[in-house]
Amino acid sequence: MSKTVLVTGGGGYIGSILVQDLLSHGYDVVALDRFFFGKETLAELASNPRLSLVEKDIRDVDESDLEGVNAVCDLAALSNDPSGEIDIDLTYEINYKGRARIARLAKAAGVQRYILSSSCSVYGSGGSNRLDETFPTAPLTTYADSSLKAEESILALADRTFSATALRNATVFGISPRMRFDLVINLMTLHASEKGMITVMGGGRQWRPLVHVRDVARAFRNVIEAAKEQVSGQVFNIGLASFQIRSLAYIVRETLPFLVQIHIAPDDHDKRDYKVRFDKARELIGFDAKISIEDGVREVYEALKLGRVEYTTRTVTVDWYRSILDAKALIDRVELDGRIL
Ligand SMILES: NC(=O)c1ccc[n+]([C@@H]2O[C@H](COP(=O)([O-])OP(=O)(O)OC[C@H]3O[C@@H](n4cnc5c(N)ncnc54)[C@H](O)[C@@H]3O)[C@@H](O)[C@H]2O)c1
Numbered sequence: 001m002s003k004t005v006l007v008t009g010g011g012g013y014i015g016s017i018l019v020q021d022l023l024s025h026g027y028d029v030v031a032l033d034r035f036f037f038g039k040e041t042l043a044e045l046a047s048n049p050r051l052s053l054v055e056k057d058i059r060d061v062d063e064s065d066l067e068g069v070n071a072v073c074d075l076a077a078l079s080n081d082p083s084g085e086i087d088i089d090l091t092y093e094i095n096y097k098g099r100a101r102i103a104r105l106a107k108a109a110g111v112q113r114y115i116l117s118s119s120c121s122v123y124g125s126g127g128s129n130r131l132d133e134t135f136p137t138a139p140l141t142t143y144a145d146s147s148l149k150a151e152e153s154i155l156a157l158a159d160r161t162f163s164a165t166a167l168r169n170a171t172v173f174g175i176s177p178r179m180r181f182d183l184v185i186n187l188m189t190l191h192a193s194e195k196g197m198i199t200v201m202g203g204g205r206q207w208r209p210l211v212h213v214r215d216v217a218r219a220f221r222n223v224i225e226a227a228k229e230q231v232s233g234q235v236f237n238i239g240l241a242s243f244q245i246r247s248l249a250y251i252v253r254e255t256l257p258f259l260v261q262i263h264i265a266p267d268d269h270d271k272r273d274y275k276v277r278f279d280k281a282r283e284l285i286g287f288d289a290k291i292s293i294e295d296g297v298r299e300v301y302e303a304l305k306l307g308r309v310e311y312t313t314r315t316v317t318v319d320w321y322r323s324i325l326d327a328k329a330l331i332d333r334v335e336l337d338g339r340i341l
Contacts, residue, residue, distance in 0.1 A: 002050070004028040004068055005224065006111075008058050008102060009075030014117065014169075014216050016041040016177045018073060021217040023048055032056055032065065033076060036324065037314060041178040058098040066109035071224050074099050075117040077147075080182060081270070082318040084143030086325065095146035100153040107162040113231075114154065115223050116166040120209050120237060122148045123274040128207060132277045133168070133235045140271055151235065158233035165223050165231045169216055170209035170239030170276065173296040179309040182316045184208060184245065185293060188252045189300040190311055192260040198253065199263045204246025207275035209239040212291035219287050226285045234280075240289035242275040248293065255297040 005022050009015040010031025022029050023045060031042060032054040045051050054065065058076045066072070077095045078084050084091040103114050123131050124138035139145040151166040158164040173185035181187050188198045219238045223231050243251075246264060253260040281287040303309045313319045 002026055002028050003070040006030045006069045006072045008032050011035045011041045013176045013178045013180045014213055015075045017213050018217040018220055023050055037178045058102055061102055063109050066106055066111055069111050071113040072106045072111055073115050073220050074102055080317050081141040081143045083321050088142050091142045092146050096149040099150045103154040103157055107157050113163045115220055116154050118147045118151050118166045118168045120168045120170050120276050121272055125271055126274040128275050130275055130277045133280055155233055163228045163232035166235045167219055168237045170211040172211055172213050172216055174213040175299050175303050176213050179315045181311050185296055186300050189297050192252055192256055193301055193304050197261045198249045199265055200246050200249050201265050203266055204264050205244050206273035207242050207244055209242040209276040211239040211289050212296050215289040215291050222285045222287045230284045236281040237276050237278050238281055239276055239278050251293050252297050255294045
């Protein structure tokens, strides 16, 4: 009998690729999401009888959503640092308490495995130390802090019957049906293609780990398929390698078939700087990221050229959430006034 995986945030940048990966490897999948970025992100998979969509806020999930589920991949969240600062309480409600609650419900419902999509940003500013999973965390933002609190509360649930794992994903790149141009490689490729120029903020010596979106999806599947003793209660850094931001700009420039200028700007409000090691995932679950930065750049460039992806408000997470909140505020005002503009 095939296994059922509940993917929260299944309509998102990573989620829509993970759903595709799981279906193609024989799993039944339930994609649960508010679908803030639309259901179109799963349109190509919608006719697959092994996929069901549940449009729901993770804070409203109940036992019935977990019936018959073998594993939960918990990806729903306000998914980056600037989005996490729009409404700090809401970020803790969703990214920390919402996900911790899903894990508790999953355990109570007899789900065997739970995997949290956490982030390497919990390391904050570890600089050029090569950070493994034992290195002290130092979250710099609400987003990172809420991820760390979710990790702590969820991993404490792990026991003989319930396997709980946190994946600290590196910054992701590559093409997805829910495209994001607020991620460094995707954005550099966009700017190089459209302006012939990449601007590197903060001097560019800061370290950032990277990973392709299809590799992240495979990492989730690896954890679902690994022996429980190897993954339960564990944290894994998931990534290809760490790069200084300015060297990424040079890779993007070398990969593209036209002239690109690089401008290094001294300041950046983003103080994240972390050089991460990925040995543990390789040693314990045999996970190795395979897709190179160059392949990701080519893929994004080709998609831009063919008009398959474009830079819009919706592809910049913080802009999209702000526009949704503005629209909601407007509707609330109209309802309060009792009249239609
Ligand atoms: N993309 C990256 O570089 C990266 C890196 C590290 C960790 N992560 C983590 O991976 C996860 C997925 O990231 P992503 O890049 O796919 O982001 P995304 O914004 O594309 O996807 C998140 C999904 O969650 C949904 N969502 C948000 N709040 C919800 C709620 N309250 N109830 C139900 N659904 C809700 C959104 O509609 C969206 O489809 C997040 O937890 C993120 O923090 C992402």
